[in-house]
Amino acid sequence: MFLYKNEELIPRDFDFIFVDDIDSFLKTAKNIDKLLYIMGFEKDIIDKTFELLKLKSFFRKNEAKLKAIFQEINDYLSTHKQKTVLVLASATSKPKSKRVLVFKELLGFELSTPTYYLRNITDTFDEPPGYKLDYKTLIKYINTFGKGGLVFVSAEKGKDTIKEIIETLNKNHIKAISYEDIKEDDIKAYENGDIDVLVGIASYRNPLARGIDLPHVIRYAVFYGVPKIEIPLSLDAKINHLVMALLSIKNIFINTEHYQTISELIEQLNRYRYVKEENDVVKNLKQKG
Numbered sequence: 001m002f003l004y005k006n007e008e009l010i011p012r013d014f015d016f017i018f019v020d021d022i023d024s025f026l027k028t029a030k031n032i033d034k035l036l037y038i039m040g041f042e043k044d045i046i047d048k049t050f051e052l053l054k055l056k057s058f059f060r061k062n063e064a065k066l067k068a069i070f071q072e073i074n075d076y077l078s079t080h081k082q083k084t085v086l087v088l089a090s091a092t093s094k095p096k097s098k099r100v101l102v103f104k105e106l107l108g109f110e111l112s113t114p115t116y117y118l119r120n121i122t123d124t125f126d127e128p129p130g131y132k133l134d135y136k137t138l139i140k141y142i143n144t145f146g147k148g149g150l151v152f153v154s155a156e157k158g159k160d161t162i163k164e165i166i167e168t169l170n171k172n173h174i175k176a177i178s179y180e181d182i183k184e185d186d187i188k189a190y191e192n193g194d195i196d197v198l199v200g201i202a203s204y205r206n207p208l209a210r211g212i213d214l215p216h217v218i219r220y221a222v223f224y225g226v227p228k229i230e231i232p233l234s235l236d237a238k239i240n241h242l243v244m245a246l247l248s249i250k251n252i253f254i255n256t257e258h259y260q261t262i263s264e265l266i267e268q269l270n271r272y273r274y275v276k277e278e279n280d281v282v283k284n285l286k287q288k289g
Contacts, residue, residue, distance in 0.1 A: 007034045014038065014084050022090040022111070029097040039084045041106060045076050049105050053098065073105065082107065135168045138224055142174055145220045147193050151176070152202035152209070154225030162199050165224065169197065179208040191217050202227035243269050 003010065017039065019025050026032070036046050052069045055061060088111065100111045128137050142149055153162050162178055169176040177186055179200035189195045191214060200208035202223055212218065246266050253259045 003031060003034050003038075007037065010038050012038050012040055016085045016087075018087045018089070020089050022088045023094060026095055026097055026100065029099045032097075032099045032102060035086075036102070036106065039086065040080070040082065042076075045073060045106075046102070048073055049102050050099065052105060053101050057098075077106070133225060135165065138165070138222065139169065139172050139174065141222055142169070142197060145222075147196045148217050148219035149197035150208060150212075150218060150221040151197050151199040152206075152221060152223045152227060153199065154223070154227060155201050155203055156230075157225055159201075161224075162201070166199055169199075179206065187214075190214070197222075239269050 017035070019035070025035075033043075033046050033050075037043060048069055052066070052073065055066045055069070086107065095111050104110045126137065126141075128134060138151070142151070151165065153165065159180075166176045166178055175194065175196045176199055177190075177195055179198055182198065186195060190198060198208055198212070200206050202225070203209065243266060246262055246269070250259070250262050250266070253262060
């Protein structure tokens with residue numbers, strides 16, 4: 001927001017610019033223009049580049065105009081060497097605006113979605129007697145695996161369970177600490193082996209899952225309880241939740257008679273996902289069950 005409102009106050013001679021959480025930054029697409037401007041690009045060149053992108057998107061392209069603008073941009077880049085180092089950081093990187101293509105034209109890189117790779121990790125599970133969780137099993141596995149562990153607790157068990165687990169582990173000579181209490185000294189202690197495990201909620205929003213970059217230390221993760229995302233299926237809740245649930249199971253029924261029914265229901269619900277006030281169609285869907 002500061003950049004958006006105070007572009008003229010910001011100097012244009014930075015050697016290094018770091019943008020954290022690029023997804024939030026790109027929610028205002030015009031921020032791209034302002035970022036390029038403080039990097040030293042002239043506004044007319046930025047505008048020309050967006051014009052170039054627009055021309056490229058047309059089915060019937062004006063080749064002569066396209067070539068002229070392309071040459072003008074290349075001439076500018078050849079005489080204005082970029083000295084600013086730009087680093088864009090994101091955990092998810094899901095750019096929606098086509099304006100991000102300007103980075104490729106002016107800076108030579110593309111802002112794309114993450115690439116996921118297979119990793120040398122073994123996924124396994126244990127069913128406790130009577131399906132009842134107990135701390136003895138957790139202690140057994142941590143003692144087996146040793147230091148460098150992460151313990152994730154199912155969200156419905158809450159922070160009180162995390163506190164109980166940490167107290168129990170410490171009583172059994174396993175040094176544990178909650179992610180909420182982590183300080184810089186604790187990270188060093190974990191890295192040095194003075195802390196055995198870190199404990200937190202099993203959630204993609206948890207800093208323990210998203211913000212601990214210690215591949216040389218972390219050796220395993222134990223989930224105490226099943227990690228899950230709960231989605232209300234009632235129409236009394238948000239229709240968006242029901243659509244998400246249906247989309248997640250749709251392909252399971254791809255070769256059955258139910259597939260078409262589910263597809264039609266998703267299509268019907270999609271029309272009203274963002275309607276704030278309940279209308280006759282939604283009331284009718286509720287009445288049908």
